[in-house]
Amino acid sequence: MEGTEKHLDIRKLSAAGVLVTLGIVFGDLGTSPLYVMKAIVGGGAEFNDLLIYGSLSCIFWTLTLQTTTKYIIIALRVDNNGEGGILSLFALIRRKTSWAALLTMIGGAALLADGVITPAITVTSSVEGLKLLNPEIPVVPIVLFIFAILFFIQQFGSNKVGSSFGPLMVLWFGILAVMGILHFIKMPEIIKAVNPVYAFRLLSEYPGGFVLLGAVFLCTTGAEALYADLGHCGRSNIQVAWLFVKVSLLMNYFGQGAWLLEHGKPEPGVNPFFAIMPSWFLIPGIIAATAASIIASQAIISGSFTIVKEAISLNLWPKVRVHNPTHVKGQVYLPFVNWYLWFACSLVVIFFRASANMEAAYGLAINLTELMTTFLLTYYLYQKGVNHRLVLIIFMVYLTIESSFLIANLHKFNDGGWFTILVASVFFIIMYGWYFGRKLKNRYVTFTYLEKYIEPLKDLSADESVPRIATNLVYIIKANRIDQVESKIIYSIFHKQPKRADTYWFLHVNVVDEPNTFEYKVTQIIPGILVRIDFNLGFKVEPKINLYFREVLEDMVNAGEIKLQSSYDSLKRHELPADFKFVLIDRIMPRDYNLSNSENFTLTLHSLSRLVCISDIKALHLDSCITIEEQVPITINQPISQRITRAK
Secondary structure, eight states, X not given: OHHHHHHHHHXXXXXXXXXXXXXXXXXXXXXXXXXXXXXXXXXXXXXXXXXXXXXXXXXXHHIIIIIIIIIIIIGGGSOBTTBOSHHHHHHHHXXXXXXXXXXXXXXXXXXXXXXXXXXXXXXXXXXGGGGGTOTTOOHHXXXXXXXXXXXXXXXXXXXXXXXXXXXXXXXXXXXXXXXXXXXXXXXXXXXXXXXXXXXXXXXXXXXXXXXXHHHHGGGGTTHHHHHXXXXXXXXXXXXXXXXXXXXXXXXXXXXXHHHHHHHOSOOTXXXXXXXXXXXXXXXXXXXXXXXHHHHHHHHHHHHHHHHHHHHHHTTSSOOOOOBOOSSSTTOOBOHHHHHHHHHHHHHHHHHHOSHHHHTTXXXXXXXXXXXXXXXXXXXXXXXXXXXHHXXXXXXHHHHHHHHHHHHHHHTTIIIIIHHHHHHHHHHHHHHHHHHHHHHHHHHTOOEEEGGGGHHHHHXXXXXXXXXXXXXXXEEEEOOOSTTEEEHHHHIIIIIISOOEEEEEEEEEEEEESSSSOEEEEEEEEETTTEEEEEEEEETTSOOOHHHHHHHHHHHHHHTTSOXXXXXXXXXXXXXXXXXXXXXXXXXXXXXXXXXXXXXXXXXXXXXXXXXXXXXXXXXXXXXXXXXXXXXXXXXXXXXXXXXXXXXX
């Protein structure tokens, strides 16, 4: 409970909360000045005043309409008991519509792909600043070394390092603001760029101006992560921190614009971000940029762990190992995700080699995520009874904005955008195969009523002619109704090999839409012989069923409902505890049934997704020494075209 209270205190509006928020939430948004103006100038057909004024106008209104209005004002108010992000949004509406899962998969996969591209481009952009000191400096090996250290330390937890993120990001945003103001005051007329007419002229008059939206979009790529971190920092802290962040970002962008108008198009390889720095500050500036990019990368990596963990609970991702490296609430470590990201990030750096080459691969994935969030957000607002005309206006505005960004980003597909889509596709295939494969298999699960097995269970429990397999026999069941159980459970108890026990336990895990629900319910179906326990767990709660089951047993013993002494006379005399055995049933879908092509395709993807899946024993934190795994085929009733005849 103490950890929970600390967690909640951080989410309340306070100076400490704002400081922590700056370190956790705004890393991606805060490092965008490293590459946005460089990408715009490098992608422009010609260098002129319209390019600078128009691009700054687009940046200003993108940060205002997309980041501020959509995410800071609207999305942050759509929370799931304090939690945010596309998966929390999905949990709010998943029981009301069937298509939400598919949109969430697209958005979630694209968000994870962003976790590959963002560290690569931010760290590379910052290290490239060293080329201003020595053009021959090997950027790629330095970046790969930083990644090796960064991903290696994830297994130990980041709470100690993370405690310094807030002050460092305050320093970073201060540097952004000061560097920008130094050039802004030299050319204060640059403020004219806030006029949306310049944005319109850029898109309509400048050659290839619409395509430049792909580079402009990079200024808001961290907005989705901002929403996902709602549960860590709280709405008020994020909103207050954003005021400081937005001013700092705009000052830097406008400062870079003023420098470009004064000096003209920079030489190839010169980044306007570093060009606006005084020569004496270049080395400290590069160090600060590298530190900020590492912080942004750390936030992306930790966010990826959280996304996958939530996806596991919502059955959108196969069960993988989840570790808690520290006692900090909510901090998790997923080895598979960590090493996959390390490999993919390193591959991006080796393949593209320079940040300018990565810019084409950046933005497309997160653009898809933001578009999917718009669809889900609109549906949620509609279901909540918000004025339908207002909902329609919001939807049309952001559909237009984000579709425009998407079209512009698609122009970069052949230049590197394909890589982002490839990475996102890997994640999507895993999610699609796991989710819809499970739904397909669940479609053919049959249930039976427990009523007709009450007396047989009593008789089997008392039948000494059948060897006792365990004093307590525990099954993990899927039946939502108390009066039902899977047919395969009955088959396992009575037919496969009669399994006699003094007490049969049916454990049912129900993942609820609320993130932090943590409760259970006990039903004595046959007092002392058949007991059902329903665990109601939020999608952010780890399914440590073995641990929770022990706590339930302790509660029942303390309440005098059960006694956990051994049923064996020799052991009972010494007051030794009763023995337990768990039974897990793995349902196998045979391929010899006449399934449709789409169903066979789904099963193929499901089989592929199982390659990264750990066993239910490990996923549920059960003791393998006392757990039996049984594989049973899923039977599908099919018409018999011809019945075999008996020979005479």
